[in-house]
Structures are given as structure tokens and as C-alpha cells.
Amino acid sequence: MHKKIICCLLFIISIFACVSAYAAEVTDVRWGLDRFNVLRLVVDLDSPPGYNISFQGQTMLVTVNAKLDEKVTRSFKMRSTLAPTMTVEESGGNTVLKLPLARTIGTQDYNAFTLKNDPVTKRPNRLVVDITADKTATPSVVIPKADNSAEKAKAPVTVPKTSTAKTTVPKTTTPKTTAKVTVPKKTAVKTEEKKTAKSSFKTDGGLKGKKITLDAGHGGSDPGAIGSNGTREKDVTLKITKKVQELLKKKGAKVSMTRTGDTDVYGPNASDSQELQARVDVAEDNDADAFISIHINSSTNKSVGGFSSYYYPKTNNDARLAQAVQDRLVKNFGLDDLGIRKANFYVNKRCSMPSTLLELAFISNPKEEKLMNSNWYINKLAKSIADGIEDYFK
Template sequence: MLLGAVAQAAQITDVKWGVNKADVLRIVVDVTDTAGYAVDMEGDTLNLTVNADKGAQVPHSKAVKSSLADSLKIVDKGSYTVVRVPLKQRLLEKSYKAFVLKKDSATGRPFRVVLDVMPRQASYSGSGAATTVVSNRPVVSNRPTKNNSSIKKNIVIKTSTAADKKADKKKSSSKNKNDNKKNTAAAKTETKVNKSDADKLAVIKGNGRFRTSGGLDGKIITLDAGHGGSDPGAIGSDGTKEKNITLPIAKMLKEILEDKGAKVYMTRTTDVDVFGPNASDAEELQARVNVGEKYNSDMFVSLHVNSSVNKNVGGFSTYYYPKTDNDLRLAKNIQNKLAANFGVDDLGVRQANFYVIKRISMPAVLVEMCFISNEKELTLMKGQWFQKKTARLIAEGIEKYFA
């Protein structure tokens, strides 16, 4: 499950619901400050997790009048809150969408997390509401898949449901290849690899030791330029490919870090697949992890560019997985430098279980360097000024982490 931006001070003040003429159930969570979110299915229950405390005035449950559900349950989990929706009917593919609405000081409206749930007969157009935004989840992979009976590939789309997994497995590999070439933000994907499948991969294990202080001099850092080769990543309106943005920034970052005394390795230095052409996602992602483990790195940094169906969405975000006591600290140091020195939105530090930052043993982050779907940011990211500044600020964040 993907949790979004960490907003420890945020508090939920209200949870509301409504049903439109098409019988679309809308759930709106009012929050005092920016907060990340995640949506997942748990049996017949749809869960909306918001990284915010539940206010005392918010009830533990609410009655709902809808063909989809009779009630909402608001569960306080301490540092986050889960809005549970017990469903009365099985959902179809792309039958729920989550997005955020920014705080509007002019109207007095707070920051809101919105979840729209569509019944089987409804067609969703987003009418009567702000344009929907798929949660700012990184495009982890758009690569063609390879038929391999020993390694199963399970792509989870933000708006898919558990009920559709059986149908998904019936799709031919050629259909998957065509689908993966369609770089739409509605297909924001996270690669999940079953543990049994991961165990079958060629896995390199480092010594498990890493340094977290004492300055940059002598530190071992692995940089992962996202995508490459057969996997273009996100694609801009002018055809710009994510893989061609991440690589030059990674090279610039390598040079800066080495000038400060660090030893830097890269998962790729040219436009290639790290594992090899037509690898499965599991093979490709593990190959990137293996580089960090092979050199017993002190840190692993994966560079990506984000994308959204809402072309107005933009900004930096940094993802981490809390496998050590230092992953979050690393993410904060990098995100703080980026957010304080660019005139774009600060989307915050976000927790995610992405393969490369979860499976690797040392502290790791995945940095989303603005949105290729945002025309202003697309123009920026193609320029050397943006690329050099982004590399410099990430380096400064890394240096502060080791201070």
C-alpha cells in the first residue's frame, strides 16, 4: 500500500459523503493541512487511508444511503486514519478514484482528500467536481513484460480492484506490451513482487553495514537513474521520455558527490535496461538493488519524474520505506532542500513500498523530480539549469544527512 506525504500535524475535522445522479458515491475527508493518502481493497471493504490524526469531533461511523454501501467506519490508527467502506457490490476495474483538493483560503475550504466510488452501471466523467487526480504515485515501470512461468508479474493500477486480478491474468503478453506503451497517468503503476517470486531471482546481499554520519568523504553511494532501455518511463506531451531526464541528472549528481569525496556507483550510465532487454519488472528492479548491495553502499538514491492526469499538478516529492531508522531522515533532508529552493509545490515526504527502496538493505529514497505532465515543469526539466540545480540540491540534502 502506498502512503502519501507525511503531515504529522494534520488532523481530520470531518468526513462527509454524497451521491450524485449517476449513483457515484463521493467521500470527502476534510483535513487541517496537506496530508497524503492511499486506497486499497481488503476483501469486500474499500479502505481510504489518510496520513492525519482523527479529530475528536469526527464520529467513528456514519450511515450512508447508496447502492454501494450502507455505512462508513472511521478508524483512528494514531498517526493515521482509515475510512473503511464495506461494499454491497463487487467493483469493476477503474471503479474508484481518489484525489486531493487544495486548501482554498478565499472560500474557507480546507485541504480535502476525495474518494469517488462508481457502481457497475455508472460511467465516470468527473462532472460536478474538480478534475480528478490519481494519487501522485511514481511510474515505477512501463516496460514490456516477458512470458516467464517462474516469475509472475503483478501490476497494481491505482484504480483497479482485487476482483479484477483474475481477468487481468487472462490478458495475453502482447496485450500487456501494448498497454504498457500507453503512458497515461491513469496507469500509474507500482510493481509488487510476491516474496516467493523474489526468492527465485538472482539476489546479491551486501554486508548489511552502512554509515550514516561523519561527512561525505569516503561514503559509498549508489545512484539509480529511473527507467532506461525498453522502459521509457513517463512521457511528456512533446514526446520527452522520463528515462532521458533521470540519466543526465544522475550523472551530474555523481560528479558533485565525487567532488566532495564520495565513491559513487550508478545502476546505469547509458540508455539501457539494467538486467537486460525484455526482463520482467522483478528482474529489472532486483538488478538495480543488486548494484547497491554489490558495493556495500551507505545509501541508495533512485531518481524519477512524476506524471498525473491533471496537468496542473506539479512539484517535488521524496519516497522512503521505513526499514531502517535512517530512511525517513534521508528523505526529509533531500525533500527539504528541493522544496526550499524551487518555486514549485512541495508534495512532501511520502512512504511507499516500492521494490528498490524496500528490498535494499541500506537507507534508500526515490525522488520524484517534478511532473512531466505539467507543461511548465516539462519545459523546466528539459533545461540544463533545472537539471544542474536539482542535482546540486539533492547533493546538499545527502551531505546534510551525513553531517
């Protein structure tokens, strides 16, 4: 009898030993601050993480259910006025990131999500925490050097016309006045030398025969903004873009796509500027007459919603293109008209032909997120965009 008990105990001990041996481990911690003052924390792990975010007074605690690799940096000085320092320590088998804050923030002031490892891009499992409490409506800070930068930030971006909303676009994506907005990969990036335009573009004479490049925002390792029900921006933009492609072809246009699946456009281990430039290159390589980048907006204010179209005035036709599409969107839906807006987005600024970046409602708004999961909405949205592009060429 005693032998059986001893054997059972040894068996149980061996199980715990195996579990301990294969416990998740934090392999790296880094941070980044985009030009809109959004602080991003990224935790790399060797297996999918469990985590919890809590507060002790004004100290934010990000607890990850994983042990801490001894090679991980334990203390950070950050260029954030909200959280100038961060310490990393192991406690009870967990890894804890401690951020003393300059002031108290609420759950609406941060967003956390996990990313699975990607064998293609060789990126590990990650926990990403975006702290948007101090997000600004216009660029206000210098991006940290590469060795301190975090994952590609989603360039959130939209500022509603109302004075009470601070948009974070990006959920984007995202800059605003009083509401926080997440900005997708769209803006917070370093620029590279612009390539020489390969050909002139056409702006009238009808849509038939015109060359259009469609860009489905985000994709691959970058999910973009994520709604409260798990809807991912990259999935919605791809659905819309494919439908627009189909409609434009029926109207006689020649359409090129930056991506047709859930992939990064540049490829593995790309920097933000490399990924965005790869999208611009598709338009340049196809001598496009117009470039349309499709995104979904996001804000920490869940009541903010509506459409907006962005442009950079590098030609006399960029604003006209944005307005043509915006008019169709507003005409066919009962959502708020946030208007056309001038913005320094990489893809708009760097492509040689007229272009617009569309923010098609807010994934952070529960009602609008629900619409994004309905086929009739996707189809009607795509038709509005295609009709707007056709109007532009008349």
C-alpha cells in the same frame, strides 16, 4: 496506345500488391492490471504502428492501422471493473480493439504511446494504452498472472497533499485522490526473495568516502512517463543522475550507477521484479551506504506539480534520508512541497541500506516539463540532491 495503358495499369496494380504484401500486422494483443487499478493494453506489431482512439457511446475503440494475424486472441475477459471485456477484430484492413466501458471517460483518463522494436531485448514494435480512469491512491487489485500481463508498467505514484489531486505516477507513474497518477515501474510488480545484506552501512561522519548508489529510473525498453511535448522520463532521469554523480564525486563520495546509458539494467526479456532487483543488486554489490532512485512524476491532472520523496521504514534512517533531500529541493525551488511519503516501492524495500525514491516534479505539468528541458534546471536540481545527501551524512 492500348498496350501502354495496359502496362501502366499492371504497374499500378503491382505497386498496390507490394504495399499490401508488406502492410503492418498485429502479432499479439495482451492486457495487464497493476495494483493501482490502471489497465494497460499492449499491441505487438511487426512494423511501427499508426493508430486512433475514439468512442462509440461508452465503447472505447482503439484502431490500429494494421491487419490482424489470425493467431491473435479475439476475446478477452479482464479483471477491470471499468472494462471487464475486450474484443479484437479486423475491419477494412485495420485491427480494432473494442472495450465496452462501465461509464464514460474522457481524454484525460487514458494515455497512449508507441515503442520501437528493440533488437537487444528482442521486443517488437508496440502500441501501449494506459487507462487510468479508475486509478486508486493505494494498492487495490491483484496483478494478473504472467500469461495475461502486459509490458512493465511504469510505477506512477504520487499523491499531492491537496485533496483535489489524484496522482498517477508513474506521468507517471501515480496514485491520488481525485487526480490520476501514473506509476513507473516502481510499484506494480511481484516481489522476489530478498538477498542477504552484504555489509553494514554508514550514516554519519561526513560524505567523504561514503558509498552512494544512484539509480536513474526506467531506461532501455521502458521510457517511463512521457510529457505532452514528447519529453521522456528515462532521458531526464539519466541527465540528472549523471550530474549528481559528478557532484558527489567532487565532494569525495564513491558513486556507483545502476545505468549510465539508455539501457535496461537486467538485460533482455526481464520481468519487472528482475529489472528492479538488478538495480538493488548494484547497491548491494557495491556495499552502498545509501541508495537514491531518481524519477519524474506524472498525473492526469496537468495542474498538479511539485516534489516528493518516498521511503520504506526498514531502518531508522530511511525517512531521515528522504527528508534531507526533500528539504533541499523545496528550499531551492518554488515548486509545491508534497512532502516525504512512506511507500512500498520495490527498490526502497528490498535494498538493505537507507534509500529514497525521488519524484522530481511532474512531466505531465506543461510548465514543469519545460523546466526539465533546461540545463540550468537540471544542474540546480542535481546540486540540491547532492547537497541533501551530504546533509544526511553530517
